[in-house]
Amino acid sequence: MKKIIFLLPDLSYGGAQRTIVNIANYLSKIPGYNITIIIINNKKKILLLHKNINLINLNSKKLSFGIVRIYRSIKQIRPNLVFSTTVHLNLLNILFKIFLIKSITKIIIRESNPTFYRNDINYLLKYLCRIIYPHADKIISLSEFVTSELLSNIDNIKKKIETISNPIEINLIKNESQKLVKLDYHFDKSLFYICFCGRITYQKNIELLINIIKNIKIPNIKILVIGDGPEKDQAINLIKKEGEGFASKFIFLGYQKNPYYFIRKSNLFILTSRWEGFGHVIVESLICDTPVVCFNTKGLNKNFVNNKEVFYYNSNDINYLSSKLEYLIQNYENIFKNFNSYKIYKQYDVKIISNIYKKSIDSLLI
Secondary structure, eight states, rough: OOOEEESSSSSOOOOOHHHHHHHHHHHTTTTTTEEEEEOOTTTTTOOOOTTTEEEEEOOOOSSSHHHHHHHHHHHOOSSEEEEOOOOHHHHHHHIIIIIISSSSSSEEEEESSSSTOSSSOHHHHHHHHHHHGGGEEEEEEHHHHHHHHHHHHHHHHHEEEEEEEOBHHHHHHHHHHOOOOOOSSSOOSSSEEEEEEOSSSTOOOHHHHHEEEEEOTTTTTTEEEEEEOHHHHHHHHHHHTTOOOTTEEEEEEEESSSSSHHHHSEEEEEEEOSOOEEEEEHHHHHTTOOOOEEEOOBTTGGGGGSSSEEEEEEOOOOHHHHHHHHHHHHTHHHHHOOOHHHHHGGBBBBHHHHHHHHHHHHHHOO
């Protein structure tokens, strides 16, 4: 029996959480695997786990409050492998291995974001990553961009690092996108809808979208903003400063359990992130048959750049970006009349990618 523990901050609808849950669910259905997920808290239990998975919820407000209980759980279960994601849990996972867990337990850490590129991760954490990450048995990177960034900043990891994309539940997303959402909002066929979906944070850079829309003179557009976050009020105030007419273009829908319905009903999906580890939401949008426009986002998977389904513009010039978006809106029917994104997203199906993860995990447990 292969006993595996996955460490997660919670079961909310973040990209890291979705990826780990998809992998854990896949492995839990295979005979010979015993899967446990340890989460720091359960405030936002959104993702569903397979019945075979053992869930340990620490109910801790902070990671630091749950360190002892994580260690005790690992000692009690005595797993063959501990798999973590997110910087803080990755560091803790390796430190357990170095100082406390003197056993055959293997360690895999997963990096889903360009840690050294980000300005929201302080110097101390980056320094710790440089000296501690090489002690992991394996490092799984989400994309070539993240892999390159890790190799440029950390020594002695080249033989340990492996690049694996996100597993995505294509059939689930397609089915969810077809379900009518009970919300006091009705789509108007005479309007052109642009969807922004994600936590409203510095990384997601909604301010860029606002500035681009300010330059567009097309009256019949609506911007659907799905998600909450620390910069939401700031974004709303920025929009209100432009007057009621401009503010009426934006509809803040907050967090939605099923964002796929709104993505499918939109004409375009807009990504303005300063960086992405992969671009998970691009694949989700393509599955919903909605074309994507990306503005100056670093780290996107190379398959998403320069094709007929995803338009990528690498510029900081607001006038230039506005003109490109305006052109796409005005010529929408002609540009996207042969829209077919299946060839892009099919390769990320949850069974295909999860099986790649399984092979990577098994290679350490021989």
